[in-house]
Amino acid sequence: YAKLRAGAKGYDLTIPSQDYTSIMIKQGMVQKIDHSQFPNSKYINPEALEKAKGYDPDMTWSVPYCLAASGISVNKTKVKDYEKSFDIFSRTDLAGHMTMMDDMRVTMGSALKHLGYSLNTTDDKELREAADLIINKWRPNLIKFDAEGYGKSFASGDFWVCDGYAEIVFAEVPEDKHDEVIDFFVPECGSAAYLDSMVNLKDAKHYDLAMKFIDFSHRPEIYAEFCDALKFPAYINKEAAKYTKKKPMYPVETLEKVELKMDVGEALSKYDALWQEIRFSAE
Known part of the structure; x- marks a missing residue:
């Protein structure tokens, strides 16, 4: 965040936690999400968006990735x-x-x-x-x-x-x-919990490519690979649970109790x- 705030260039997409996501939105550091380029948004768990209701409940500026x-x-x-x-x-x-x-x-x-x-x-x-x-x-x-x-x-x-x-x-x-x-x-x-989300930076030179990456990341079979690699439950993208092969560190229901x-x-x-x-x- 500090690097970007200081004017660092060359970045299109970053994945901040919820506190910095909210700050970056307030400070005009990010672009809106183009939902026409994000068909896999249908797989985002509404409960995850409810947790983000204090700063971006409709994925206007950010896309949840990991809770x-x-x-x-x-x-x-x-x-x-x-x-x-x-x-x-x-x-x-x-x-x-x-x-x-x-x-x-x-x-x-x-x-x-x-x-x-x-x-x-x-x-x-x-x-x-x-x-x-x-x-x-x-x-x-x-x-x-x-x-x-x-x-x-x-x-x-x-x-x-x-x-x-x-x-x-x-x-x-x-x-x-x-x-x-x-x-x-x-x-x-x-x-306590953290919610990492993907955001497109205001000065992104490859916005469309960043949107393709976001959409690709939320293909259920691709998101399942992320879950298996780090043993996170498929909470953000519940459809991915059909494709996961490893037991997560904790049940997905655990995340219903946390506060950001x-x-x-x-x-x-x-x-x-x-x-x-x-x-x-x-x-």
């Missing part, structure tokens, strides 16, 4: 009995073997969802309550906040419970051990201040 959930990965060989809830991070018997994302919006989002709030809230009381939950109940039991290395540490057996994106863990555990070792779930309260992280505008400073407090408590 992915954050949640909890438990090493089943290390932890036998557990509740499928964010309350697991309050368990002192698992202290020293758990980690949460070093990501302000994801970790605070987990606390907010657990408390019954939107992960995009700007309410001071709700944000304070979420921060206190992390500081007083969860943080004392964590090894650390980790955004990148938790997959490897989970695979090695050092981390038993990790809050974060499933693909980070599944990529590090040998595929023939996935079912034996990993239990990934989204608590009933829901969790959205741009919270000036309220981001509230999150920043509380996150510094949370991180300071970790020292």
